Amino acid sequence: MSAYLFRRLIGIVPVVLIGATLIFILVHLAPGDPATIFLDPNAAIHTREQIGERFGLDQSVATQYLKWLFGVIFHFDFGNSFTTGRPATEMIVEALEPTLILTVLSLILGIFIGIILGIYAAAWEGRAFDKAISAIMLFFYSMPSFLIGVLLLGLFAVRLDWLPSSQMASLFHNQLSFGGRILDSIRHLILPVTTLGISFSAVFFKYIRGSMVESLHSNYILAARARGVESGKIFYKYALRNSLLPFISTIGLTLPMLFSGALIIEIVFSLPGMGRVMFYAALARDYPVIIAAGSLAFFSVVVGNLLADVFYVIADPRIRLKGRSS
Amino acid sequence: MWRDKIFRFGIILVLTILVLCVCLPWVMPQDPYTQNLEEISQPPSLSHPFGTDFFGRDLFSRILYGGRLSLTIGIIVTFFAVAIGTIIGMISGYFGGWIDVALMRFVDVMLGFPRLFILLTVVGFTRPSFGLMLVILSLFSWMEVARIVRAEVLTARERLYVKSAVALGLNRRRVLFRYIFPNILGPIIVSATLMIGSVIVIESGLSFIGLGVQPPGASWGTILNQGFQDLAGAWWITLFSGLAIVVTVIGFNLVGEGLINVLDPKTGEREL
Amino acid sequence: MSWIRKPASGNYKMIMNSDCEKLLDVKELTVRYGQRKTFGLREKTVVALNNVSFLIHRGETLALVGETGSGKSTIAMSILHFVARHSGEILYRGKNIWKYKRGELRAYHRKVQPVFQNADESLNPRLKVRSTLLDALDPALSSEEKNRRIIECLSAVQLNENVLSRFPHQLSGGQKQRVCIARALATESEMLILDEAISSQDLSLQAHLLKLLSELKQKFSLTYLYISHDLETVRVIADRVGILKDGRLIEIGDKDEIFNSPKESYTQLLLERSRF
Numbered sequence: 079m080s081a082y083l084f085r086r087l088i089g090i091v092p093v094v095l096i097g098a099t100l101i102f103i104l105v106h107l108a109p110g111d112p113a114t115i116f117l118d119p120n121a122a123i124h125t126r127e128q129i130g131e132r133f134g135l136d137q138s139v140a141t142q143y144l145k146w147l148f149g150v151i152f153h154f155d156f157g158n159s160f161t162t163g164r165p166a167t168e169m170i171v172e173a174l175e176p177t178l179i180l181t182v183l184s185l186i187l188g189i190f191i192g193i194i195l196g197i198y199a200a201a202w203e204g205r206a207f208d209k210a211i212s213a214i215m216l217f218f219y220s221m222p223s224f225l226i227g228v229l230l231l232g233l234f235a236v237r238l239d240w241l242p243s244s245q246m247a248s249l250f251h252n253q254l255s256f257g258g259r260i261l262d263s264i265r266h267l268i269l270p271v272t273t274l275g276i277s278f279s280a281v282f283f284k285y286i287r288g289s290m291v292e293s294l295h296s297n298y299i300l301a302a303r304a305r306g307v308e309s310g311k312i313f314y315k316y317a318l319r320n321s322l323l324p325f326i327s328t329i330g331l332t333l334p335m336l337f338s339g340a341l342i343i344e345i346v347f348s349l350p351g352m353g354r355v356m357f358y359a360a361l362a363r364d365y366p367v368i369i370a371a372g373s374l375a376f377f378s379v380v381v382g383n384l385l386a387d388v389f390y391v392i393a394d395p396r397i398r399l400k401g402r403s404s
Numbered sequence: 405m406w407r408d409k410i411f412r413f414g415i416i417l418v419l420t421i422l423v424l425c426v427c428l429p430w431v432m433p434q435d436p437y438t439q440n441l442e443e444i445s446q447p448p449s450l451s452h453p454f455g456t457d458f459f460g461r462d463l464f465s466r467i468l469y470g471g472r473l474s475l476t477i478g479i480i481v482t483f484f485a486v487a488i489g490t491i492i493g494m495i496s497g498y499f500g501g502w503i504d505v506a507l508m509r510f511v512d513v514m515l516g517f518p519r520l521f522i523l524l525t526v527v528g529f530t531r532p533s534f535g536l537m538l539v540i541l542s543l544f545s546w547m548e549v550a551r552i553v554r555a556e557v558l559t560a561r562e563r564l565y566v567k568s569a570v571a572l573g574l575n576r577r578r579v580l581f582r583y584i585f586p587n588i589l590g591p592i593i594v595s596a597t598l599m600i601g602s603v604i605v606i607e608s609g610l611s612f613i614g615l616g617v618q619p620p621g622a623s624w625g626t627i628l629n630q631g632f633q634d635l636a637g638a639w640w641i642t643l644f645s646g647l648a649i650v651v652t653v654i655g656f657n658l659v660g661e662g663l664i665n666v667l668d669p670k671t672g673e674r675e676l
Numbered sequence: 677m678s679w680i681r682k683p684a685s686g687n688y689k690m691i692m693n694s695d696c697e698k699l700l701d702v703k704e705l706t707v708r709y710g711q712r713k714t715f716g717l718r719e720k721t722v723v724a725l726n727n728v729s730f731l732i733h734r735g736e737t738l739a740l741v742g743e744t745g746s747g748k749s750t751i752a753m754s755i756l757h758f759v760a761r762h763s764g765e766i767l768y769r770g771k772n773i774w775k776y777k778r779g780e781l782r783a784y785h786r787k788v789q790p791v792f793q794n795a796d797e798s799l800n801p802r803l804k805v806r807s808t809l810l811d812a813l814d815p816a817l818s819s820e821e822k823n824r825r826i827i828e829c830l831s832a833v834q835l836n837e838n839v840l841s842r843f844p845h846q847l848s849g850g851q852k853q854r855v856c857i858a859r860a861l862a863t864e865s866e867m868l869i870l871d872e873a874i875s876s877q878d879l880s881l882q883a884h885l886l887k888l889l890s891e892l893k894q895k896f897s898l899t900y901l902y903i904s905h906d907l908e909t910v911r912v913i914a915d916r917v918g919i920l921k922d923g924r925l926i927e928i929g930d931k932d933e934i935f936n937s938p939k940e941s942y943t944q945l946l947l948e949r950s951r952f
Contacts, residue, residue, distance in 0.1 A: 089509070096513045220653035222605045224612055225628065225646045232635040232642060334515065341524075345613050346632075357613065360524045368524075372517065379516045564797040568856075571756055571790055572812050572863060573782035582811070586802040 082391060086384055097376045098147060101369055150373070157366035159359075166370040169355060174374075176246050177351035181340045183271045188278025189329070193322075195279070196286030201313065203291055215283045223277035223339045227346040230269050242266050244348035270347045274339055281335070285328055289321040323390075330386025333379045411662025417655035425471035435465065448640055455640040457630060463641060466622050467648050473623040475652070477534075478604040481541040485603075486596045489546035493553025498561065498580050508554070511547045523610055537616055541603060549595050556588035563587075590667035594660050601656035608649050624649045699867060699899050700732040700755065700788075704764035707750050724750040726923040727764070732867070737893070737900040739910040739931075741946065742920030748903045751920075752871040755901070756790055757781060789860035793872035795852035799844040805855055806840040812862035829858040832892060850881050854888075861892065867899040875906060886912050907950040911935060919943050 149155045156166040195215065199208040218226070235243035246266050254262055293299060294317050302312050344353030352371055359367035439459040448455040454463035496507040523540055560566055561584065569583045604624075610616035611625025612632070619626060624645050631641030707725040725747045732738050742748050753759050755766060757773055765772045768784055776784060792798045799808060809826045817825070830837060833854040844852055853873065860868055874885045886909055893900060904910055910917060911931070918928035919940065927940045938944050 092509055093512045093516065096509065097516055100513065100517075216654060216657065217650065220601065220657050221646075221650050222609055222612075222653075224609055225649060228628065228632055228635070228642055229646065232639060236635045237639075334517070342609055342613065356524055360615070376516045380512070383512070383516070564792045564794060565800045567756070567758060568790065568792070568798050568859070569800070569811065570758075571785045571788075572859070573786045574811060575782075578811075582803070583800050587800070 083388065086387060090380060090384060093380055094377065097380070098150065098373070099143075101372055101376070156370035156373070159367050160364045161359075161362050161367075166366040169367060170352065170370050170374055173350060173352045173355040175351075176349050177340055177344065177353065179267070180270055180274065180344065180349065180351060181336055183267065184274030184278055184340070185329070185336065187271060187275030188282055191275065191279035192282025193286055193325075196283045197290060197318065199283070199287045200290030200294060200317075203294070211283075212287070215280045218276055218280035219284060221277075221280075223274060224342045224346050226276055227270065227273040227343050230273055231346065234269060241269055243269075246349055270343050270349060273346075274343050277339055278332075278336070281332065282325075282329075286321060286325060289324065290317055293317045293320045327386035327390040330382045330389065333382035337375055337379070408662045408666050410658050411666055414655050414658025414660075414662050417651065418659055421471065421652050421655060422475065425468055425475055428468050429465070429472065447638075454644045455638065457627075457641055458634060458638065463627075463644060466627060467624070467645055470622045470624045470627050470645070471648060471652070473617060473621065474604050474607060474625075474649075477538060477541070477607050477623070478600045480538055481545060481603045481607075482596055482599045484538075484542035485545035485599060486549050486592065487546075488542070489549025490553050490592055492546065493550040494557055494580060494585070496550065497554040497557025498576070498584065504554075507550075511550055514544065514547045517544070523606070524615065534617065534621075537607065537610065541606065545599065545603060545606075549592070549599070552591055552595055553588060556591055557584055560584045560587055590663075594663045594667065597656055597660035597663060601653040601660075604649065604653055604656075697734040698731055698767075699734045699769065700901075701767040701770075702728060702730050702732075702751075702755070702764075703767065704729055705751075705754060705766065706763045707747075707754060707759055708762075723923055725754070728920075728923075728925045729764075730918055730925060730928055732899060732901060734866075734899055735897065736915040737902055737913055739902040739904060739914035739917045740920055740925075741904060741907060741910055741917060743905060745922075746920040747923040748905075748920055749871055750923075752790065752869050752901070752903055755788065755869060757785070786863040787865055788867045788869065789863055789865040790869045790871060791853070791856050791860050791873040793876050795849060795856050795876075796844065798856050799852060801844055803843075804840065805842055805844070805847075808844075808855065809840075809859055809862055812859045814864070825862060829862045832861060832895065833858045833888065850877060850885070853877065853885065857888075857892070861896060865898070867901065869901045869903070871903045872905070873902075874909065875904060882909060889913065907946060919946065 154167060158164060159166050159169055162169065195211050199211045202208045231243055234241050242265060246263065252259075294313075299312060299316055302316055303309075307316075340351070341353035341356065343349075344351040345357050348354070352375075356368065356371045358364075359371065439461055454467060457463055457466070492507055492511075496504045523544070566579060566583050569579045574582075607616055607623060608625030608628065611623045612629045614629060617623040617626050619630075627645040628642060628649070631638060631643075631645060635642060705725055705728045706723070708721040708723050728747070728751065730738070740748055740751060750759065754762060755773075757776075762774075765774065767773075768788070771780075773781070773784060803811075806826065809829065810822060813822050813825060826840070827837060830839070835851065835854050835858065839847060839851060839855070844855075847855065857868075857873075870889070874882045874889075877885060889900070890913065892898060900913070902910065902913055914931050916929065917931050917934040919926050919934070919942065921942055927934065927938065927943050934943065935947065938947060
């Protein structure tokens with residue numbers, strides 16, 4: 079196990095380095111001189127100088143690269159935003175909160191719906207309930223998450239006007255009582271969280287149902303049936319456990335999908351999270367912000383994958399025992 | 405093959421949409437770009453089955469033309485992504501060693517970037533265009549295929565018929581293309597079919613937030629964005645363009661799911 | 677029939693007396709699976725073969741007998757150059773096969789051909805029999821020569837020409853195994869590694885294939901490494917017999933010696949069990 083962990087940790091180093099390099103190349107691939115290309119004429123002159131300074135455009139590419147890498151690693155310095163003038167990392171950290179709230183809540187909702195429906199669909203495999211649920215879930219699986227968002231928004235916020243259509247909180251949020259503030263937040267979050275939750279649940283449903291059906295058909299389950307183990311126990315203790323453990327690492331592997339989903343949903347519902355910050359940074363070509371956001375997303379996905387793999391090893395007794403005996 | 409219900413339903417769905425999008429624009433009299441200011445934002449009627457948008461353009465024609473664009477992007481991008489993924493996966497799986505390690509690290513890196521983020525970044529650095537979108541989507545969609553193909557090659561390499569072929573003294577290229585490739589074609593076809601749907605979704609997302617196909621050109625995402633601007637009034641724009649995306653993606657997903665059953669020797673027939 | 681070498685004098689004893697030509701010399705072969713070192717941290721390994729040494733003379737049939745997991749197949753895979761991590765050496769005509777250059781390895785492979793137990797798995801399901809056999813022929817030949825040889829190889833294994841246009845899944849189990857043998861002959865091989873090659877066939881077919889193998893050996897002056905768990909077929913075909921247990925070669929000697937006066941108690945046990 080320790081050998082495995084060690085190997086994986088070593089393996090992460092080149093991935094992160096290549097990732098950083100790719101981001102750097104991306105910046106330099108952009109045509110022309112960033113100082114003139116990326117700025118609209120209105121940009122302040124000091125910003126223009128700052129870019130030249132920051133990227134040391136007079137130096138060799140290798141020197142620029144090393145300096146950039148050094149600054150990022152040791153000072154966590156991605157430069158200042160062209161549009162607001164504030165440090166890019168500061169803007170990102172600020173935007174992280176709504177994104178995390180949205181993602182985590184949707185993830186919980188998605189996992190909950192996905193697992194429950196997946197388990198019951200597998201239990202009634204081939205019957206009407208399974209067919210109906212599978213059809214509905216295929217529908218949501220094939221639907222882009224932003225489309226779900228647009229439809230929910232059109233129905234509940236625009237047509238029926240029951241819920242707010244944008245932002246995390248009302249303008250007068252701070253004047254509300256404590257309970258009122260919570261209620262206000264919930265009202266704002268219902269639609270985006272439901273949207274993403276449905277979208278995620280379709281993916282998780284597909285996985286859980288598939289692996290449950292597979293393990294219910296496997297030989298050891300048949301053997302347990304033949305031994306006369308009671309069917310409830312077979313279902314929960316044998317099949318479910320064997321499906322859920324790998325599922326947890328699957329969630330880690332779907333991190334990029336979660337990110338992309340959250341990104342676009344924030345734009346639909348005008349939530350002040352990473353998605354919107356990145357979207358407007360992209361439109362304004364505010365690339366210190368783009369790079370900082372990209373690096374953060376990249377790093378968290380890499381760590382997520384690592385955790386997923388490690389968890390998979392811990393969960394699978396075959397792999398675990400093989401490693402432990404050394 | 406035809407006996408699999410899921411596959412049959414999917415293929416009928418996909419073929420219907422393809423035929424509609426490819427043939428009907430020639431038959432349909434209404435031009436999707438002609439503005440008619442007397443018929444602004446008309447709800448669905450007999451003359452305009454899907455209604456009109458707020459330039460008075462016929463939505464049915466626009467969606468058919470948009471479908472051409474979305475399907476073209478979906479198919480071309482899938483073709484290139486599958487080609488790149490297959491080549492890289494085969495090299496990685498067959499040659500192994502440091503080549504494998506290097507290529508798989510590279511795949512890890514590429515997968516590390518959320519695809520939408522990278523598209524946002526690149527599109528943000530340049531001006532969005534049709535060709536650029538094809539290139540970017542292709543370059544950032546092949547990793548999944550590469551992983552699948554690599555795993556398949558690793559399994560195939562242990563097959564006795566491949567070992568027998570190596571023992572015949574055949575060169576590596578011949579072993580790879582004559583003994584391994586034809587036998588891993590099934591999973592490649594399945595992932596290609598599923599990928600068309602997901603590329604259409606990504607493209608529509610990009611166009612929806614305004615970074616993909618630019619107006620007056622229209623893909624389904626662009627039209628959907630138009631509907632989003634006037635959600636309270638012209639609800640039919642959102643409904644029909646959204647429906648077009650969902651039905652198409654369902655079609656490709658069904659074909660893909662069906663192919664899994666059809667190509668699985670345990671459940672289907674063996675003929676390919 | 678120029679490509680078929682003149683049959684060597686058939687009698688094994690005669691060969692042994694006249695010239696003891698070493699074809700394959702396996703020296704202190706040890707194979708481990710799962711060995712892996714990462715910065716000095718070692719993960720667990722399984723020893724599949726432990727210090728195995730034996731000789732195969734030209735023209736003889738050496739049988740290796742052992743139960744499942746005794747390392748029989750690992751020996752086959754090692755001789756076929758499919759095992760990466762090992763210690764010890766395998767000398768073919770005096771030269772270590774792990775030191776071959778790519779061209780030499782290719783030539784060696786064509787001389788030492790495998791026939792595996794699972795004929796179904798050994799044939800590419802996407803290739804017709806004709807293509808399978810064509811791939812085995814020397815590419816330098818003219819197309820008439822190729823055709824002639826394919827037919828010769830087929831008739832040698834008593835197959836009809838009409839199988840040429842069939843896919844493997846359209847053949848019976850016995851036919852598939854014959855195609856595999858024909859393919860092994862088509863490379864002008866000197867030695868066949870028969871890894872449980874007839875074990876999965878039914879008994880009457882086994883007898884038939886054993887007879888065929890003996891004929892082929894005479895006709896093409898082949899050397900056999902016959903790997904099996906079944907002592908009855910070994911008794912029919914082998915000249916010498918080696919007994920494998922847990923990755924070790926515990927006993928090796930002439931067939932009569934092994935069958936009539938085995939030294940090891942494990943060999944006696946195997947013999948007793950096979951009599952029932």
